Amino acid sequence: MKMRRIGAIVLRQIYLLRGSPTRVLPLFAWIAIDVMLWGFITRYLNAIASPGFDFVPAMLGAVLLWDFLSRVMQGVTMAFFEDVWSRNFLGIFASPLSRAEYVSGLVLTGIGTSLVGLAVMIALASSAFGLSFLSYGPAIIPALLVLFLFGIALGVAGSAMVLRLGPAAEWLIWPLPAVLSPFASVFYPISTLPVWMQPISLALPPSYVFESLRAITNGGHANYTDLTFALTLSLGYLVAAAAFFAHVYRVCVRTGLIARYSAESVS
Amino acid sequence: MWRAQRRHGREGPPPLTEAATPQPALAVEHLSKAFDGRIVVNDVSFSLEPGEIVGLVGLNGAGKTTTINMILGVLAPSSGSVTIAGLDLADHREAALGVVNFSAVYAPLPGNLTVAQNLRIFGMIYDVPNLTDRIGEMIDMFDLARYRDTRCGLLSSGEQTRVSLAKALLNKPRLLLLDEPTASIDPSTADTIRGHIRDYAAREKGAVLWTSHNMYEVAAVCTRMMLLSRGRILIEGDPRTLPTEHGAASLEDLFIGLSREPDERASS
Numbered sequence: 363m364k365m366r367r368i369g370a371i372v373l374r375q376i377y378l379l380r381g382s383p384t385r386v387l388p389l390f391a392w393i394a395i396d397v398m399l400w401g402f403i404t405r406y407l408n409a410i411a412s413p414g415f416d417f418v419p420a421m422l423g424a425v426l427l428w429d430f431l432s433r434v435m436q437g438v439t440m441a442f443f444e445d446v447w448s449r450n451f452l453g454i455f456a457s458p459l460s461r462a463e464y465v466s467g468l469v470l471t472g473i474g475t476s477l478v479g480l481a482v483m484i485a486l487a488s489s490a491f492g493l494s495f496l497s498y499g500p501a502i503i504p505a506l507l508v509l510f511l512f513g514i515a516l517g518v519a520g521s522a523m524v525l526r527l528g529p530a531a532e533w534l535i536w537p538l539p540a541v542l543s544p545f546a547s548v549f550y551p552i553s554t555l556p557v558w559m560q561p562i563s564l565a566l567p568p569s570y571v572f573e574s575l576r577a578i579t580n581g582g583h584a585n586y587t588d589l590t591f592a593l594t595l596s597l598g599y600l601v602a603a604a605a606f607f608a609h610v611y612r613v614c615v616r617t618g619l620i621a622r623y624s625a626e627s628v629s
Numbered sequence: 630m631w632r633a634q635r636r637h638g639r640e641g642p643p644p645l646t647e648a649a650t651p652q653p654a655l656a657v658e659h660l661s662k663a664f665d666g667r668i669v670v671n672d673v674s675f676s677l678e679p680g681e682i683v684g685l686v687g688l689n690g691a692g693k694t695t696t697i698n699m700i701l702g703v704l705a706p707s708s709g710s711v712t713i714a715g716l717d718l719a720d721h722r723e724a725a726l727g728v729v730n731f732s733a734v735y736a737p738l739p740g741n742l743t744v745a746q747n748l749r750i751f752g753m754i755y756d757v758p759n760l761t762d763r764i765g766e767m768i769d770m771f772d773l774a775r776y777r778d779t780r781c782g783l784l785s786s787g788e789q790t791r792v793s794l795a796k797a798l799l800n801k802p803r804l805l806l807l808d809e810p811t812a813s814i815d816p817s818t819a820d821t822i823r824g825h826i827r828d829y830a831a832r833e834k835g836a837v838l839w840t841s842h843n844m845y846e847v848a849a850v851c852t853r854m855m856l857l858s859r860g861r862i863l864i865e866g867d868p869r870t871l872p873t874e875h876g877a878a879s880l881e882d883l884f885i886g887l888s889r890e891p892d893e894r895a896s897s
């Protein structure tokens with residue numbers, strides 16, 4: 363792995379962001395809208411519900427942390443889509459850039475762009491609605507890490523799907539976080555789900571994060587055993603996603619899809 | 630690079646005449662590719678010596694681009710091997726591709742980045758030393774100073790080809806693959822570009838594999854040519870003497886004659 367090659371992928375994204383408000387705006391605009399929407403909803407709920415329970419960390423916090431995961435995923439796929447949109451696969455894959463370097467470049471880019479979103483989110487939510495991630499205590503650190511790792515895993519797996527299925531598959535992978543959200547116990551405990559849905563929930567690392575954060579807002583404690591398990595699980599997903607990308611890449615090199623990407627599918 | 634490869638062939642003392650018998654820049658052995666059982670490249674073997682410019686010609690669909698894609702590692706061969714400057718592509722992909730570069734009409738540089746940005750990014754990917762200077766050299770060589778900060782998508786197709794060639798020479802490749810490099814270039818610029826590629830081969834001892842449908846061009850630039858027909862190499866030789874050797878009036882006549890009856894020729 364050469365840092366300079368990974369740096370090239372990151373630099374490309376910086377060049378693109380610099381000249382393009384269309385790319386910069388989504389880094390924080392949707393987050394800002396979610397802060398507003400859910401901020402007002404929680405304010406209203408706090409007004410009508412019996413006093414004592416604070417909806418701000420329970421709901422607004424949960425929504426924003428889930429947004430953060432989506433941003434991480436989209437940061438990774440966004441960088442990958444740049445090569446799809448500019449038909450750059452031949453230039454990238456016929457170069458000495460290794461798959462690992464390429465994917466690392468995408469991941470670094472995703473980390474960078476999602477940190478921008480996170481900063482805007484924290485600034486806005488704390489100034490306008492008094493949400494502080496610090497109120498979760500030290501558990502917020504493993505929590506963010508799990509969401510980070512799982513978001514990256516989703517991004518890498520999503521990129522692999524687009525590589526295999528063609529540019530139109532973008533539409534298939536954008537809503538991936540939304541598809542997972544009912545299972546990830548973002549707003550309600552896993553026990554709310556019917557029994558058959560619970561195993562899916564238990565297989566998703568974010569579920570453990572939200573269970574723990576909910577415990578904290580209800581006056582309890584984070585379950586560090588669960589959080590450690592979730593971290594391990596996320597790492598497992600990340601390794602699996604990288605393996606999936608490598609597998610798809612090999613298939614594409616065998617069938618000739620890399621060289622003929624516009625065909626969308628070749629056997 | 631030479632040093633790195635020697636690790637693989639360490640038995641015995643180094644040959645004294647190494648300079649006289651350099652490693653081929655490219656060795657393709659028994660390369661075949663079938664798509665869904667349809668054979669597109671059929672047991673092709675050839676090699677390129679440093680400094681050689683070799684033309685690869687053939688009808689549309691003969692398998693030229695498929696061959697080039699396999700040499701670039703973006704298409705896995707059904708069988709056979711590709712060795713670049715002594716490095717087996719299948720086992721040493723990154724090192725091998727580090728000494729290769731290519732330009733093709735169907736692979737333009739991203740149109741949403743400027744000429745200078747594209748050259749910088751690809752220069753980093755190819756790990757080019759003294760990159761800023763090298764980018765300047767390439768911009769001068771291909772007369773791109775005016776477009777340095779223009780987005781590639783805005784350039785005319787001929788200008789885009791020049792940028793793509795500038796990218797292809799950035800890393801001073803030991804092997805340069807050009808798929809119809811002058812296809813959309815005006816005659817005068819095409820002539821200049823041919824001059825640059827010839828200079829490059831002579832000066833840097835880079836080997837060039839060049840596909841073209843322009844027989845005049847092949848005769849003018851290539852020291853050797855191969856005619857590919859239905860995935861097989863039909864004839865190979867000096868483009869200036871081949872026509873007479875085969876009793877044809879010109880290279881174009883030879884091309885037309887041979888590509889029309891490939892089965893007959895191949896079985897003789």
Ligand SMILES: Nc1ncnc2c1ncn2[C@@H]1O[C@H](COP(=O)(O)OP(=O)(O)OP(=O)(O)O)[C@@H](O)[C@H]1O
Pocket residue numbers: 617618619622628664669687688689690691692693694695696
């Ligand atoms: N991935 C693929 N799947 C199926 N068929 C393919 C694939 N790639 C190439 N082919 C077929 O292989 C044949 C050779 O194509 P190739 O692009 O190598 O021809 P070429 O010699 O470069 O032709 P041209 O002069 O028109 O560029 C064509 O018939 C093409 O349709």
Ligand SMILES: [Mg+2]
Pocket residue numbers: 693694695808
């Ligand atoms: Mg072709």
